[in-house]
Amino acid sequence: MTAHPRLSLNQATIKYAPFDEALRLTRAGGYESIGLWREPVAAVGLDEAARRLADSGLRVSSLCRCGFFTLPEGPERRAAIDENRRAIEETATLAAAGAPGSAAVLVLVAGGIPAGSTDLAGARARVSEALGELAPDAAAAGVTLAIEPLHPMYASDRAVVSTLGQALDLAEPFDAATVGVVVDTFHVWWDPAVFGQIARAGASGRIASYQVCDWATPLPADVLLARHYPGDGVIDFTAFTRAVEAAGYAGDIEVEIFNEAIWDAAWAEVVERTASSFERIVAPHLSARVGA
Amino acid sequence: MTAHPRLSLNQATIKYAPFDEALRLTRAGGYESIGLWREPVAAVGLDEAARRLADSGLRVSSLCRCGFFTLPEGPERRAAIDENRRAIEETATLAAAGAPGSAAVLVLVAGGIPAGSTDLAGARARVSEALGELAPDAAAAGVTLAIEPLHPMYASDRAVVSTLGQALDLAEPFDAATVGVVVDTFHVWWDPAVFGQIARAGASGRIASYQVCDWATPLPADVLLARHYPGDGVIDFTAFTRAVEAAGYAGDIEVEIFNEAIWDAAWAEVVERTASSFERIVAPHLSARVGA
Numbered sequence: 001m002t003a004h005p006r007l008s009l010n011q012a013t014i015k016y017a018p019f020d021e022a023l024r025l026t027r028a029g030g031y032e033s034i035g036l037w038r039e040p041v042a043a044v045g046l047d048e049a050a051r052r053l054a055d056s057g058l059r060v061s062s063l064c065r066c067g068f069f070t071l072p073e074g075p076e077r078r079a080a081i082d083e084n085r086r087a088i089e090e091t092a093t094l095a096a097a098g099a100p101g102s103a104a105v106l107v108l109v110a111g112g113i114p115a116g117s118t119d120l121a122g123a124r125a126r127v128s129e130a131l132g133e134l135a136p137d138a139a140a141a142g143v144t145l146a147i148e149p150l151h152p153m154y155a156s157d158r159a160v161v162s163t164l165g166q167a168l169d170l171a172e173p174f175d176a177a178t179v180g181v182v183v184d185t186f187h188v189w190w191d192p193a194v195f196g197q198i199a200r201a202g203a204s205g206r207i208a209s210y211q212v213c214d215w216a217t218p219l220p221a222d223v224l225l226a227r228h229y230p231g232d233g234v235i236d237f238t239a240f241t242r243a244v245e246a247a248g249y250a251g252d253i254e255v256e257i258f259n260e261a262i263w264d265a266a267w268a269e270v271v272e273r274t275a276s277s278f279e280r281i282v283a284p285h286l287s288a289r290v291g292a
Numbered sequence: 293m294t295a296h297p298r299l300s301l302n303q304a305t306i307k308y309a310p311f312d313e314a315l316r317l318t319r320a321g322g323y324e325s326i327g328l329w330r331e332p333v334a335a336v337g338l339d340e341a342a343r344r345l346a347d348s349g350l351r352v353s354s355l356c357r358c359g360f361f362t363l364p365e366g367p368e369r370r371a372a373i374d375e376n377r378r379a380i381e382e383t384a385t386l387a388a389a390g391a392p393g394s395a396a397v398l399v400l401v402a403g404g405i406p407a408g409s410t411d412l413a414g415a416r417a418r419v420s421e422a423l424g425e426l427a428p429d430a431a432a433a434g435v436t437l438a439i440e441p442l443h444p445m446y447a448s449d450r451a452v453v454s455t456l457g458q459a460l461d462l463a464e465p466f467d468a469a470t471v472g473v474v475v476d477t478f479h480v481w482w483d484p485a486v487f488g489q490i491a492r493a494g495a496s497g498r499i500a501s502y503q504v505c506d507w508a509t510p511l512p513a514d515v516l517l518a519r520h521y522p523g524d525g526v527i528d529f530t531a532f533t534r535a536v537e538a539a540g541y542a543g544d545i546e547v548e549i550f551n552e553a554i555w556d557a558a559w560a561e562v563v564e565r566t567a568s569s570f571e572r573i574v575a576p577h578l579s580a581r582v583g584a
Contacts, residue, residue, distance in 0.1 A: 117526070118528045120528060121528070151444060151445065152445070152483070153445040153515075156526045162484060163483075165485075191444070192458040193455075218449075221513045236410040236412060239413070
C-alpha cells in the first residue's frame, strides 16, 4: 500500500491498537510518519518505545499531549508543570529516535476552567504563565511546544485556548522554535478570522503541526468523538490546505480522528481509508514535500 | 412576586406554555417585559396576539426569530427573504402593541451551510446580501434587524455567524437603527475578543439585545438544549453585564433558556427561578433602568 509522503497517522485514529501494532499498521499502510500519544508510549516504556520507533523507520510528527495547566498555584499546578517537563523529555527522545525529518513537537491542550470557577480570564492567564515556566526547558531540549486551540465547545472543560489568534498571542513572547501552534481543521474551521491567522502564523514561523479531520452534524452524545475522515463533512480542505501551504508549512500532516465507529472498525481498514481520503481531499492541494 | 424592571422573560424559556399563559405568567411573576417567538404568535394570529400583548401591559423586548438566508439564489432563497419581510412586519406590529419602551427588534439566526456544500465563505457572503435586501424594509418599518452570532458548535447547521466581531462586520454597512447585534452570553462567552467587540458594538450603538443564560458541561445529547439559569455554569456574568452596561445598553435583558428539564418543570416555578437567578447574578451589575 502507499500513502502520501507527507501524511502522518495520528495514533489516536486507531486508538485501540497497541503500540507495536500501530507502528506496523502505519508502515504497512505505506505511511512514512506517525503522530504518537504519551499513554501508549508509557505502556511500553519510553526507551523501549523509542527503540521500536527507530526500528520501524517511521518519522514521528508530534507527541500528543500535555498542557492542562490552568489550575491556580498549588501542588496540583506544580504536578502539572512537572508532567509537562517529563513530556518535553519524551518528545525529545522520540524525535531523536524517529527517522530523519522527525519533529520534536509536543502538542499542548491548555485545560479548562477549574471546577467551581467562572474565571475564564484567570485560567487563560495561567496558560501564559505556564508557557513562561516551560519554555526554557523546551528550548534546552530542542522541543517545540505547540499550543492547540480547541473548538470553543471545549472551552469550559478542556481547553481555554479557543482560537488560532489567541494561541498566537500566547506564543508570540517566545522564540518561534520553542512555542508554536497547531492548526487542526476540526477546531478552527468555523473561525471567520482563521485564514488571516494562518498567514500570521506562517509569517512568524509558528505552524508546528497541521492536523486534518472533518466536522459533521449531528454531533454525537460525546462531543469529543465528533470527528470524521476528511471529505465526510463540511470543512473546506482546499482552502485550509492552500492557506497552510501558502504560509510555508512543509512538514508532515496528521490525520487525527476521534470517532467511536472508526475506533471500532478494523485497524488496517482505518489506516487505508485515512490514506485514501487524504489522497482525495488534501493531497491535491500540496506542493512541498518533507525536506524538499 | 417581583422581578427586576429590566428583566424580560424570553418566551422560549417556558416553551410549552400557550401564548396567553406565557403573558399571564410573565405578568404574575412581576416582570415588565417579554421576548416573543413567532410560532406562538402565529398560533393565535398576529392581530389577536398584538391585542393580548397590549392588554397584558407588558413591553416586548424582541421577536425571535427569522434569518435562515444562507441558501444560494433560487425559489427557496426567495421564500426565505419573503419570510423575513413578514417577520419584520410582525415585529413592528407587536412593538407598537407592547407597553411604552417596547423594542422593535427582530432576532436573526443566519442559517447554516447548505446541505452538501463546504462553502462556508459563500454562505457567509449570502448573509450579507440578505441584509442588503432586507434593510430597506426594516428601516421603513422602524425595525432593527438584530444579527445573533451563535456558538461555533452551530456553525455548520444553524448559524454561519459565529462571533460578535463577525456580526458587527456584517452590520456596519447599515444604519445602526436598522441593523444591530444580539449579545447572548451562551453564544459568545468563550470568545477571547468578546469584550473588545462589546465595546465596539456599544460605540456604534448596535447592541439591540442582551440575552443571558449559562453554559455548563457535559453538553446534552441535543446541544441546542445546553442552556442553564444564570449562575448554574461557568459564565462570568459580572464581566459580561458590566461590559454591556459600559457599552451603553440600557434596554431590557432577556433570559432565554433552551433546556428540556426546565421546559418540563412547572412554568410558574421557572418564571420565578428565572427572576431570582437574574436578581442574584445579573442585577447587581446593572445601573440604568429602561427609560431612565
